[in-house]
């Protein structure tokens with residue numbers, strides 16, 4: 001069915017975990033019930049922080065052969081790393097709208113490289129800017145913090161972007177990222193987000209499986225409710 005609501009998927013961000021044990025931390029998240037892994041790439045230019053790039057992803061891939069890698073590319077010139085990331089084993093390449101002059105060409109390049117296409121919006125970027133390209137991407141990522149650091153406070157006012165997209169595109173994958181935790185998930189779920197990134201709330205928890213379960217049940221309840229209302 002064309003307008004079916006997409007499934008709930010929970011993707012922990014390992015940004016604030018023990019990066020010296022990256023593969024183990026990723027495995028711990030998968031064992032805790034994660035549907036995918038959200039890997040934050042920062043270049044110290046598009047955002048004022050540095051993480052890792054495709055060489056690390058390439059080493060990680062054989063350790064987690066079945067995990068879905070969602071690359072959140074917080075980089076200037078996102079065109080530059082498409083082939084490298086595909087070769088490293090990335091499944092989804094999410095670039096920032098603000099970092100490119102040519103959205104359609106970049107979307108096509110990512111697809112041709114065999115990855116799903118994600119477009120991310122910083123908090124200050126109006127949601128309307130991506131509407132003309134809706135046929136070209138698979139996922140839209142609404143940032144609910146300024147990109148660059150984990151552990152920041154959730155921006156509730158970004159939920160109007162999620163709502164607008166869910167109303168216009170009932171079957172689109174809509175991802176939220178930044179400050180998402182059991183205390184902010186209801187707002188995301190009710191607005192219509194179905195791909196949930198959560199960093200510190202999951203990786204820093206005593207019981208990450210419990211947190212993932214809690215995030216999932218909020219989203220699944222909201223999806224059931226919205227389907228009953230239709």
Ligand SMILES: O=C(CO)[C@H](O)[C@H](O)COP(=O)(O)O
Nearest residue numbers: 147148150151178179199200
């Ligand atoms: O893209 C990001 C920061 O730019 C991270 O994915 C995000 O911040 C996750 O961490 P937390 O849930 O702690 O906010």
Ligand SMILES: [Fe+2]
Nearest residue numbers: 013040072177
């Ligand atoms: Fe992220």
